[in-house]
Amino acid sequence: MKRAKWLFASVVVAVAVLIVGMNPTGAQAKGANRTVTFSQLTNKNPHRLAAIRQAARQQILKQKKAKGSRVKAVYQVKLPKNMAKKATLTPAGLRMNLLANSFKVKQITIPYAQLKGKILNKYLPKANRTHTVKTNKMVALTFDDGPDPTLTPRLLKTLKKYHVHATFFEVGQSVSRYPKISRAVLAGGNELGNHSWNHPDFDSIGTSKTFDQITRTNRAIYQATGTLPQYVRPPYGNITAAEGRAIEQPIIRWSVDSRDWAYLNTQKDINEIMRDTRGGDIVLMHDIHAQSVAAVPTIIKRLKAKGYHLVTVSQLLNSQALPGLQYFGAHDYRRAGK
Known part of the structure; x- marks a missing residue:
């Protein structure tokens, strides 16, 4: 009987840990990561994928604290165009691995605030999701x-x-x-x-x-x-x-x-x-x-x-x-x- 209670308690704890690790808002809980494809993030929309590339360029420049003279070079960095490629949702933002480039940056993390309206809402924290707005005024x-x-x-x-x-x-x-x-x-x-x-x-x-x-x-x-x-x-x-x-x-x-x-x-x-x-x-x-x-x-x-x-x-x-x-x-x- 004691063993049955112990097993039941262990299951409850495991489920609780799992629930805590999952964030129902779509944001990643602290320490939790999730691998997704660009197809999932964009619903196969090439315009959304181009928006991710746009945000990635800004992040590369920011991460390297690059001078203005490096702006032209950031457009030469090879960024994902294949929907099957993968990225990672992290607590800090969307993490992407980069191919070899002149900035010598192997990985960037784009803050979710920069991806508002660019990737699907369900992959964003609540604070960065778009909501219907009335534009008649x-x-x-x-x-x-x-x-x-x-x-x-x-x-x-x-x-x-x-x-x-x-x-x-x-x-x-x-x-x-x-x-x-x-x-x-x-x-x-x-x-x-x-x-x-x-x-x-x-x-x-x-x-x-x-x-x-x-x-x-x-x-x-x-x-x-x-x-x-x-x-x-x-x-x-x-x-x-x-x-x-x-x-x-x-x-x-x-x-x-x-x-x-x-x-x-x-x-x-x-x-x-x-x-x-x-x-x-x-x-x-x-x-x-x-x-x-x-x-x-x-x-x-x-x-x-x-x-x-x-x-x-x-x-x-x-x-x-x-x-x-x-x-x-x-x-x-x-x-x-x-």
Whole structure:
């Protein structure tokens, strides 16, 4: 009888240990690891796998505390494209083994926060999972062609005053001239995106030169801020499918074009945006025109009066934008080149 009780108690303890080692939220308990394939992590979605590669590049640079001069080299590191390859879920993040590379990094662990919206929710801790958001009262303001040494700081003061965050798509050659302003953009809680090195039409320069434009700007932004930009906005909105595949970053377009560059008229900018903007829209403006920056306070106040929440692109898209796809609004996306 005593032996039966002892066996029963042993089974209970073993089951308890097993339960403790399993985390029902999907996160890995301390000391517990789980091997998974990229097919499982992404549900066989190549765009999700490209997002993992994007996060891996950032992690390699961070782990090596690499200088900006090494950004181009990180795109030469061979990262997984085969869905059958495996990685490990650990308490700290997704651990990946790397092939021999110039960084001499054999293994990286990508924090789960960097994989939010990129891998399936069930493989993420609760704190890093995406949840359904209502976008009918959300609008993302975006500003192209900066940073400008005078106007961008003025705009940042306006955003801070009204407790609003926006997304800035910056030109690499300007970032290299005014890195402190790019840092200030991020310090204010805003987002930075890549808007090419010197604003060419990608359709006219081809895939190779387009890739160089993007990587050169990524280098400038990384040099200025210590982080790679997540998004790309192609000048004039032009990008081919091949360029989208090569870039391996989500492409952000717009659903409301203020055409502020054409008007250079503050009241006209206000009228155009207030007439056309609806919930879920991405609004295109520029922070290199004084008239546009002057219009922003009134635009913010009027949109707020209508009940709109002004958010970053990441917030509007619920952190689920993926490489190879282009996004026009909260619920409007398609493959690059279409």
